[in-house]
Amino acid sequence: MDQQVGLGSLCFAKAPFIIGTASVVGTKEGEGPLADAFDCIGPDDKFGQQTWEAAESSLQKEALTLALGKADQKPEDMRYLFAGDLLGQLIASSFGLKTFEIPLFGLYGACSTCGEALALSAMTVAAGYADRVAAVTSSHFASAEKQFRFPLEYANQRPVSATWTVTGGGAFILSKDAKQPLAKVAGVTTGKIVDYGIKDSMNMGAVMAPAAAELIAQNLTDFKRKPEDYDRIITGDLGEVGQQILFDLLLKKGMDIRKQHEDCGMLIFDSQTQGTGSGGSGCGCAASVLSAHFLPKLASGELKRILFVPTGALLSTVSFNEGQTIPGIAHGVVLESCVSSAKKEG
């Protein structure tokens, strides 16, 4: 019962394992720096559907199907599904996942949803409530633009501070036991809503950086760790603008994470050649990059321990148009390699 760590974290007595994962992305992501790592790159961004929302549902369904297959599991082996997306009333998840017939907890944490889903999945397995569960999140550039900004046909211009919503999804299978785990979820840190009063919906990095800074500081304090105790501290989609703010905020707290920090949004696109502004964003950004890029490095032992911190901006067009600020939130997940040092070096 000594799993509560500090004021905001949990350290699992029996850490659950990630035994399978898959990533599915769109064409632009398939032309970016991580192209070779993704499991599936759609031939177009419609994924065989008539609407952008149905396309997002389709890529979420594909991600879970692939992850189940790679983990050698059937849908009925999953006791629970933790899932969410960016769309109002989570329609990408509802329509993407209904055919699996798995008891569902629908989640919304904006672009931090992947962290929220992994945290609750790990909590559920570690508590003995399930032997195996799945976590799935997604986003789609076109459905998100329609939801939050303008329909694509309007062809609006964007400032360089704007991020580019990733068309993609990631699925993760968690299990209480594993023969060849990809990694284990050692702990979680759950974020509060942090509101610095920013109202610029074209600068999500600035909105989310304070939430990321508070979460990382909370995690380091709760676990009594220094930044160098992590091989990587990975944010979801702060982008170039948000990264600088994150560094500044943490340096003021006496924490220097510049050597450890990477941002999924900065990894998935080459902003210089792909015109993606400050970087990638969306629930699907952190999920697909964790799945395709970081989990293999934990599986091989190249990385020993990472802090994965997807970040979300809490707004809707309604709150934005009514003049509200844009609060941020972040969810942290501590992932550790299951490969022992001796084994790797030997």
Add this chain to the structure above:
Amino acid sequence: MDQQVGLGSLCFAKAPFIIGTASVVGTKEGEGPLADAFDCIGPDDKFGQQTWEAAESSLQKEALTLALGKADQKPEDMRYLFAGDLLGQLIASSFGLKTFEIPLFGLYGACSTCGEALALSAMTVAAGYADRVAAVTSSHFASAEKQFRFPLEYANQRPVSATWTVTGGGAFILSKDAKQPLAKVAGVTTGKIVDYGIKDSMNMGAVMAPAAAELIAQNLTDFKRKPEDYDRIITGDLGEVGQQILFDLLLKKGMDIRKQHEDCGMLIFDSQTQGTGSGGSGCGCAASVLSAHFLPKLASGELKRILFVPTGALLSTVSFNEGQTIPGIAHGVVLESCVSSAKKEG
């Protein structure tokens, strides 16, 4: 580790307690049959705010503040907050709860969110992840009409099968120990998405009844119980139309719950005199009726054991306008009185 019951339920080895609750509702709810039971009836439906969305945030904030006070707890005593509402991107919760600065899990299960929040809250406390947590959900007639149907100014007509979104919210404080608990959360049953292919957004009862039927059947099967093992089986907002469908579906499975069933949506309004169609609906309906009407009966020992089953319809205006069906979901929570029979009879 023997907490997994059947295919879809959990039975807690150490059942968490509900140690405080509060309900806040609008004017129409304050003129209904349960008027005397609510903690707070707003003087108008704006709750001192300029917009309907801010009004909903305000009532959610008031509900949590009152519940904390009644439980003699401070916000910082809550390790986690589980919250959600009906609005896109959960803006009622984000803006209503940000000042509490409690680590937040944002949830979306449409009108079933109260059950989802109570389930995850109970799972978290029972696992030893927190000593105390809070669950909060809300809905508002005017913000919901704007979100899902038409702005109020349009004055659209509604068929009698339509339900009336409750302006209200409920908050619940869960704790691992209690001196004078209101009730304990003995177990939960988590619902799958159930889609009967209905496309009529003015008949939510028909959309949600199949999900409620499957959940109740799953609960009775998992716990090896008969309907009479519950003093009440309480759905969230099926209304009169949905109730009939629920009875029919369960009778086909050989389960007759007609003696035990009550529906929060049918209790909160007097449809004959209040013009509320099939009954009340929304996250705030089940939450406020559980808080104001049923929890006191469990606290007094008048009810010994109930199955609380809020139901949700998974749609957005986007999915609806694109011709999608409306799937349903339900979340079940088993609540038991902490008053022993001897004590009550004595």
